Amino acid sequence: MEVLKTVVNYVLNLGSAVFVPLVMFIIAIIAGLKLKKAVAAALTLGVAFSGMTLVVNYMTGAIAPAGKAMSKAFHLSLNAVDMGWPGIAAITWSYKSAFLFFPLLLGINFVMLTFKLTKTLNVDMWNVWNKIFTYVVTLYFTKSAALGFLVASIQIILELKSGDMFQRHIEDLTGMPGVTVPHFVTLFAVVLQPLNRLMDFIPIFNKPFDADALQKKIGIFGDNTVMGAIIGVLLGFGAGYSVSGSLNLAIQAATAMTLFPMISKLFMKALQPIADAMSGFMQKHFKGREVHIGLDWPILAGRSELWVTVIILVPVMLIMAMILPHNTVLPFAGIINLSFVVPALLVTGANLLRMLVLGIITTPVFLYGATYFAPAITNLGRSTGAVKVHAGEQLSWSTFEGPDFRLFFAQAFAGKWWAIIAAIVWLLIFVWLYHDQTHIALPGQRYQNGKVVAAAVAGAAPTSMSDNTDTDDGASDGDDDDLDDIDGLDSGNASASNNKKDDKS
Amino acid sequence: MAKIIVACGSGVASSEATVGRINTFLEEHNVKGVQVDATDFKQLPSVLPDYDVYVWIAQPNQEIEQIAKDHGIAVVNGMPIFMNVNPEKSYKEIFRALKAMQKK
Numbered sequence: 001m002e003v004l005k006t007v008v009n010y011v012l013n014l015g016s017a018v019f020v021p022l023v024m025f026i027i028a029i030i031a032g033l034k035l036k037k038a039v040a041a042a043l044t045l046g047v048a049f050s051g052m053t054l055v056v057n058y059m060t061g062a063i064a065p066a067g068k069a070m071s072k073a074f075h076l077s078l079n080a081v082d083m084g085w086p087g088i089a090a091i092t093w094s095y096k097s098a099f100l101f102f103p104l105l106l107g108i109n110f111v112m113l114t115f116k117l118t119k120t121l122n123v124d125m126w127n128v129w130n131k132i133f134t135y136v137v138t139l140y141f142t143k144s145a146a147l148g149f150l151v152a153s154i155q156i157i158l159e160l161k162s163g164d165m166f167q168r169h170i171e172d173l174t175g176m177p178g179v180t181v182p183h184f185v186t187l188f189a190v191v192l193q194p195l196n197r198l199m200d201f202i203p204i205f206n207k208p209f210d211a212d213a214l215q216k217k218i219g220i221f222g223d224n225t226v227m228g229a230i231i232g233v234l235l236g237f238g239a240g241y242s243v244s245g246s247l248n249l250a251i252q253a254a255t256a257m258t259l260f261p262m263i264s265k266l267f268m269k270a271l272q273p274i275a276d277a278m279s280g281f282m283q284k285h286f287k288g289r290e291v292h293i294g295l296d297w298p299i300l301a302g303r304s305e306l307w308v309t310v311i312i313l314v315p316v317m318l319i320m321a322m323i324l325p326h327n328t329v330l331p332f333a334g335i336i337n338l339s340f341v342v343p344a345l346l347v348t349g350a351n352l353l354r355m356l357v358l359g360i361i362t363t364p365v366f367l368y369g370a371t372y373f374a375p376a377i378t379n380l381g382r383s384t385g386a387v388k389v390h391a392g393e394q395l396s397w398s399t400f401e402g403p404d405f406r407l408f409f410a411q412a413f414a415g416k417w418w419a420i421i422a423a424i425v426w427l428l429i430f431v432w433l434y435h436d437q438t439h440i441a442l443p444g445q446r447y448q449n450g451k452v453v454a455a456a457v458a459g460a461a462p463t464s465m466s467d468n469t470d471t472d473d474g475a476s477d478g479d480d481d482d483l484d485d486i487d488g489l490d491s492g493n494a495s496a497s498n499n500k501k502d503d504k505s
Numbered sequence: 506m507a508k509i510i511v512a513c514g515s516g517v518a519s520s521e522a523t524v525g526r527i528n529t530f531l532e533e534h535n536v537k538g539v540q541v542d543a544t545d546f547k548q549l550p551s552v553l554p555d556y557d558v559y560v561w562i563a564q565p566n567q568e569i570e571q572i573a574k575d576h577g578i579a580v581v582n583g584m585p586i587f588m589n590v591n592p593e594k595s596y597k598e599i600f601r602a603l604k605a606m607q608k609k
Contacts, residue, residue, distance in 0.1 A: 086517065123589065126518045175564055176584060216568060222547035261517050265543065268521035275522070276589070283589060293588050298513035298520070301546050302563035338514065483593055484534075486600045491507035491607065492538025 016094035016384045017053075021046040023099055024270065031277040041270050045093075048266035049386065052090035055263055056083055056387045059256035059333065062232075064393050066249055067330040069239035077328050078321065080374040080394035083387075084333030086264040088377065088397045091386040092133045093267060097145075101131045101152065102278055108156045113286055120163035121286055122182045122294035125275030126268060130184045130401060131155060138410040140376040147413045154409060155184060158430065160294070162186045165437040166346050167292045172442040173350055174299055181342070182294035184402055189343040190426055191365065191404050192358055193433045196347050199354055203450035209352040211304035222311045222336075228257025231318070231332060253332070260333055297342045309355045310341045313363065317398065320363050329370040331398035337366065339401040347433075349443030369403025370396045507603055509541045510556040511583060512563075516545035519562055523587050527560065530596055539603065553578065558602045560595065562587045579605070 011019060021042040028038035060081050067078045092098065105128055112118040134155050135148040142148065163182030171177050199205040220226060232253025236246025300306060317331045340359055348354040374396040381387045381395045389395060400406075408426050411419030440446065441453040509527065513520035520543035527541050544552055550568060553559060554576045560583035565573070573580050579602035586592040 086515075126522065179584070179588065212567065219547060219550065223551075224545075224547070261515055261545070264515070264517040265521045268518050269525060272522050272525045276526070279589060293590065295587065296513075296519045298515075298518075298546075299563050299584075299587075301514045302561075302566055304566060307547065483597055483600065486534045486536060486596075486603075488535045488537075489600075489603060489607075490537040491603050 016096070016386060017046050017049040019096065020049070020094055020098065021270075024274070027099060027274055031274055033273055033277070037273060041273050044266055045270035048263060048270055049090065049094055051263040051266060052087065053386055055256060055259045056087050056090075058252075058259075059083075060388070060390075060393070060395075062249060062252040062256065063235070063330065063332055064390070066235045066239040066241065069241070070235065070330075073238070073240050074322065076322065077326070078330040079392060080328045080330065080370070080378075080396040082329055082332040082334045082370070082398040083377075083395055084260065084335070084397060084399075085338070085401070086260045087333060087387075087395075088133065089129045089264065090267065091377075091381050091384050092129045092136065093271075094384045094386045095132055095136060095380070097135075098129075098132050101128050101135070102274070104149065104152065105131060105156055106278060106282060108153060109160060109282065110285070112157070112160055113289070113291065118160040118164055119290065119292050120160045120167070120180055120182050120294045121282060121291040122160060122163065123279035123282060124183070124294055124296045125278050126271065126296060127183055133401075134184075134406055134410075136380055137373065137376050137406050138413065140379060141410045141414040144413075151409045151413060155187075155405065158187055158405075159184055161430075161434065162189070163292060163294045165434045169346055169349060169437065169443055170300065172444050173303060173345070176299065178292060179299060180292040180294055181297050181300065181346075183297045183342065184405075185297065185339050185342045186346060187343070187402055187405050187430075188339060189347040189433055190429045191362065192343060192347045193429055193436070195358055195361060196354060197436075199357070200452045205351065205354050205357075206447045206450045206452055207353075208447050209305075211308045211352045214308045215304040218308065218311050221314070222307060224257045224261065225254045227314065227335070228254035231335070234318070235330075257333065297338070300342065300345060303345060303350055305350045305352045305355060306341050306345050308352060309344065309359055310336050310338065312356060313337050313340070313359045316360055317363055317367070321367055321398070324364055324367055327367050327371050328374060328394065329367055329396045329398050331367075334398045334400075337363075337399040339366065339399045347437075349440075349446045351447060365403060366399050369400040369407065370398050372407065373397075373400055373403070507539045507558070507606055508556045509539060509558040509560060509599065510544060510549075510553065511541070511560045512544050512546050512549045514545060516543050516548070519587065520544065523560065523562060523583055526586050526589075526592070527596075527599070530592075536603075557606060558599060560586070560599065 024045050025038050025042035028041050064081050071078045109122050113121060131152045135152045138151040139145060139148040159182040163180040166186060167180040170180050229250040232250035233246050236249040241249060314335055317335055321327055321329060321331050340362060344355045344358050374394040377396050378389055378394045381389055408419050408423040412423040446453055511520040511523045524541045524543045531539055550572060553572050556578060558579045558581060559573055560581045562583045565580060581595055581598040583595050585595045
């Protein structure tokens with residue numbers, strides 16, 4: 001018994017960059033992966049952790065002193081560095097019980113599908129991390145692992161219901177049938193719902209608006225590197241740095257912004273074989289059933305409204321961070337507010353003007369959410385040992401996902417009376433939202449002559465798992481080719497049609 | 506060298522997952538000389554011209570369609586791969602695009 005305890009303790013104390021890949025390796029072997037692939041996946045995960053540690057520490061080293069200097073000059077208290085979702089996801093995946101959330105998600109979805117409580121089959125295993133993160137946050141406030149699992153479970157159920165209610169709107173917005181987005185961020189629609197309904201009474205918010213032209217003009221500012229450099233140079237001047245100091249900070253900030261997604265990719269690469277095995281299992285089990293397949297939000301990213309809104313909100317967020325009293329978060333890596341724009345796109349039916357106004361109104365919600373949760377995030381960063389946090393500094397995420405849900409439900413289970421009331425009100429608005437979204441006209445027909453059309457519902461047709469989801473426009477049938485003919489194809493010498501820069505051919 | 510690109514919101518999760526599956530498929534069929542990359546939608550218009558095949562998981566807008574047309578880039582619906590429902594359909598289109606390149 002003593003020996004076992006020693007072994008377990010030894011393994012747990014290896015540190016997350018070793019421990020989690022080890023767990024990953026064991027799960028990969030159990031899932032039936034080949035040894036070579038299992039080793040590669042486990043090592044990639046370890047590399048992803050260490051790489052993220054490098055970038056976060058580099059970023060903190062560059063940004064934190066500037067934030068401090070600027071705070072001093074303007075009498076602010078911006079001591080929390082914004083790691084954005086890539087940073088938060090990284091330290092969340094390094095959490096010791098992270099892998100338990102795969103079976104939790106699968107189990108709840110399985111039960112709800114079996115009893116026909118949902119039509120959504122969530123195959124998005126990447127976003128398991130935001131359930132783990134909810135668990136961590138709840139654990140921080142309640143000190144109870146059981147309550148952590150409970151709140152994460154509530155989140156999973158609500159996400160699936162959200163997938164159900166938005167499916168027909170997603171089909172209308174993207175032209176793709178049978179898919180939906182049961183992503184945690186969509187639950188922020190609860191906060192947007194009352195505001196969005198108020199806008200129904202104002203004619204200017206009921207007109208369609210062309211976002212395509214605008215996207216072309218401001219698209220350059222959305223480039224990670226460019227945005228990092230701009231924020232860096234502004235921060236440098238704000239901190240009272242010299243011109244050369246500010247320009248150096250601009251390059252450092254651009255470096256961090258550019259490297260973040262590169263490292264995040266490694267997480268996906270490492271987790272994908274396992275995620276595929278899990279979602280494949282679910283899909284096989286519900287073959288023949290009519291389901292909506294739940295995917296990550298980027299299937300909505302073809303909408304220009306989404307990009308125009310987030311880019312315009314960047315300066316809004318920076319200014320508000322400066323002027324909001326008691327805000328501690330200096331927006332940086334998380335400044336693209338995906339936590340807002342995805343639910344806003346869905347709830348307004350891609351109405352650009354509504355999205356912009358809602359975005360400006362709710363920016364303080366995210367900043368104060370980030371301020372509120374900064375101690376919990378800092379604690380997580382310290383306990384996993386994933387990142388260095390100096391005294392007087394904090395870690396946070398300026399566009400904290402679902403600050404409303406996480407605050408109310410975590411604190412309600414911690415026994416705070418105000419949070420219990422807020423959580424109940426939140427659930428009631430969710431029911432109202434669900435009713436509205438299942439009855440309101442599709443985005444394409446919703447806004448006519450300055451009025452909102454609350455039109456009839458033609459039941460959405462779910463995909464049959466056995467059937468082909470015919471999203472193809474018929475341009476090619478593919479019947480003339482046998483896929484096995486591809487065997488051994490070597491494109492190494494193919495004359496690329498447009499590789500002007502590539503001289504290899 | 507044939508180059509395939511997949512795009513999603515941050516060029517991290519969805520696109521990388523799709524890239525992983527395409528790579529596995531190419532590996533299983535012993536296809537050589539194909540490079541598959543992931544990017545995000547904001548950068549797509551500037552990097553797309555360097556590629557031969559665009560596999561989409563969010564429907565391309567006019568700007569993207571125009572770039573693809575101007576540079577002779579094959580546009581393939583990657584949703585079947587991303588959803589993991591009848592992915593053969595997308596693979597066939599990718600195969601056809603790769604074969605067309607060989608003839609030139």
